[in-house]
Amino acid sequence: MGRHRGRGRLLALAIAFIPLSTAFYLPGTAPRDYRYGDSIEVYVNSLTPMLNSKLRSLISYDYYDQVFHFCQPDGGPVKQPESLGSILFGDRILSSPYQVDMMYNTSCNTLCRSHVPKDDAKFINDRIKEDYGVNFIIDGLPSSEMRQDVKTGEIFLDAQGFNLGKADPQTQQVALNNHYDIWIQYHVKDNAQYRVVGVMVYPSSRDSSPVDGSSAANCKTDRPLFLSETNDNDIYYTYSVNFIPSDIPWGLRWDAYLHVFDPKIHWFSLINSLIIASFLVFMVAMVLYRTITKDISRYNAIDLSEDVQEDYGWKLVHGEVFRVPDRPMVLSVFVGNGIHLLIMAGVTLIFALFGFLSPSNRGSLATVLLICWTFFGCVSGYVSARTYSTLGGEQWKPNLVLTAILVPTVVFATIGLLNLFLIGSSASGAVPFGTILAILLLWFVISIPLSVAGYFYGLKHGPFPHPVRVNPIPRQIPPKPWYLNTLQAAILGGILPFGAAFVELYFVLSSLFGNRAYYAFGFLFLTFVVLVLTTATVTVLFTYFILCAEEYRWHWRAFMIGGGQAFWLFAYGLWYWASRLSFDNFTSVVLYFGYLFIVALLDFLLGGAIGYISAYFAIRRLYTSIRVD
Incomplete structure (x- = not known):
């Protein structure tokens, strides 16, 4: 990976008066006088x-x-x-x-x-x-x-x-x-x-x-x-x-080093992302205001001339929408770890945005990421516990263990395998044994105990109450349009979140793989915010269409739609490999696709968690607004 020498960007209430391409520097070391x-x-x-x-x-x-x-x-x-x-x-x-x-x-x-x-x-x-x-x-x-x-x-x-x-x-x-x-x-x-x-x-x-x-x-x-x-x-x-x-x-003195390549491209990316996000928010608002409001008014109206009012559309599945999905334990583990990644990335970007990651402190960005991952382990435990209990799960012990170790084990195992290739190539980038031991100590001594504490705190708060009852017998699901199937919906739903960030992604990949420092944290932070907003709105919109098709198995679909951007990220990584890379050795190919797999996996978990949480609370709000006899 490329070196991440932190460069902060001042973004406060007066953002309109401060160009996003300028920044300030909080020294990490005192000046030396000669x-x-x-x-x-x-x-x-x-x-x-x-x-x-x-x-x-x-x-x-x-x-x-x-x-x-x-x-x-x-x-x-x-x-x-x-x-x-x-x-x-x-x-x-x-x-x-x-x-x-x-x-x-x-x-x-x-x-x-x-x-x-x-x-x-x-x-x-x-x-x-x-x-x-x-x-x-x-x-x-x-x-x-x-x-x-x-x-x-x-x-x-x-x-x-x-x-x-x-x-x-x-x-x-x-x-x-x-x-x-x-x-x-x-x-x-x-x-x-x-x-x-x-x-x-x-x-x-x-x-x-x-x-x-x-x-x-x-x-x-x-x-x-x-x-x-x-x-x-x-x-x-x-x-x-x-x-x-x-x-x-x-x-x-760092100003001459902190050069932002193609600032017009960054602005184009940001404006493009804002347009996409604004369009999606408008679409969701129109659906909620014009369609759902009319549906709720009609469903809540009392027709005195008829004793029975026939349900249809999304209200027809009110007795199924909160039914326990398949593999609720895995879903809750993924959601907990995804929110963990979201908080970790958000806090790190805020530190970088305000200049606390000094470029004179080499590796400060990666260090803060690792620290945030360690100390925000309580977030994954808390979210996983509440999600699992809300889904009706009862086997909390294996769920606790999986929340604390499943995703980190997959990531560490992949990185360890790639490290073996680095050792075989006599590369200086191979992680020393002492560093590996330090990371394992952070995981076992700090992260896992915090995850356990967060899990029990989540159990103490208990599940979210469902606004409607679940029918004892599941209803049949009618045929639905092809684009609402899980895989197709995930691929289609991932286009817009990826489109909101793909231009900035080029510079991030150049930093990760091309040894080129990245300093445009102002653009990156706003792109990240737009990405989160776009992922949430797209998932809510698709989930509404799924319920209108009388498909009540929305849980995994919402997660997959939110994480669908990872498919496009991996595809973009293939394009980047074909256009910007020309590896002459097998080890570099393995390293590139190994790191790309890790980035895509983490993006899948992060986007999927955003999508699921957004869809769940939108559905709660939706079914709280109607009257069910």
Whole structure:
């Protein structure tokens, strides 16, 4: 998955006066002041594939993996402390041998001489062809290259890192970048103190072998460095450091990194979503006002000329609509976990929206997601208990166990299987055993007890009372239109919620799989709200049509209709794979479809829970409004 460096967006009552594409930054760390000549630490991160024209791999590699033969610091690299979310998303931050001193401009510093065997040279050349990037971190800022958005003309710093090398598509020659020009922007606090506000690294390939009997590397050559795959190679790694002044204050130094690509597309997505949601709300309002209101008035009217008033349509199934559905325990477990995901995602987006997930705290978004999932386990227990008891369930013990462990077990088992593929590929993104143990402890020590507590709290509140009685003998169900069958209704019902979010989904997938940071949390939050609203209204509308067809088995249909958007999400993932990805190895294919399956599964549970809860309370309101003799 891509790195999620949180960038908040201010959205308060004055939203009309604040552009959604601007944001503010709540620092996660205090600024560091440097004096003239102070050492600036340079850290290295994993090598990751870059999303340029197409993404060619999902495997990241440790910077000091022995096959790359990069220069190491004296005494070996030192691992830096990282957050749980940072580790989960593949960050492996280590010290480096680069010597950078504040305000000291240097050129052609020889880092080391490295020996690369021919077999390893082939591995490096293959990674260059796959557009792998090198990632430095200096004073908490990622290495970047200054670029211009061709659509908006805006200058920004691309934080994907810099290329490991360059491959010529015509000659098929591959050149290794072994010289790095490091440009550091600084802001003067006063006459004696400086702060780093920008980091740019421009790589180049130079066959810098010493000439004329000299022992120093020759950085001034224009000859590129080609690694031979038939003979061993001796190469020199060199670098230069330049400091350039900047007027950017330290508190705004991330603004150049937090670039929103295609802002017009984001606005189009948001306006499109609002139009779809407004149309659906209008449709539901018309159904409730014109159709249902007239039905209720007619059903409640007393015809003095007739002793018996014949029921039809949705009132005809008033004695069946609250009948216990098939597999009520599984349904309640799914609904409880879906609402759990809804609260978790909503709270995390609110934190990101208001800037509490600082980009300087790497992996903060994933960390907050994991924390919210852990502490909102009580929500899944409470909702599952009330849903199961409302459906007439009596086996509360197995329902409690399934609520706490079923969905997390499926997700963790899938991620564990994918982790085995990462381990087999020697990828740095493989989750360490210690991190796995920490997550399991969070699950068993905090999440499960909270889920149990929430479940008993839900049992204490008991079931929701039904407004009408259930007939002892179920009535026959007449033939219904094809589009009201479960599968067809789920696919049709999922189109509009997916249509409300599919444009923003492209940028989310680029962040998850393409190692491209996502910062447009203002757009994402509003899209999420519209998605929830659209899912609820579509499900209520379809459920009303189902009841009008005298089909009273609406429970699973409502859940499937709400979760139907997951079908389209998976289909969109297939399109994204065909159009934007070009994997050269089987492991990347397995990883992509494994992660896509997890995302689609969670979306199915979230949407299904929204649909079921919306449909249930709409039906309660509907049948509370009529008089049944």
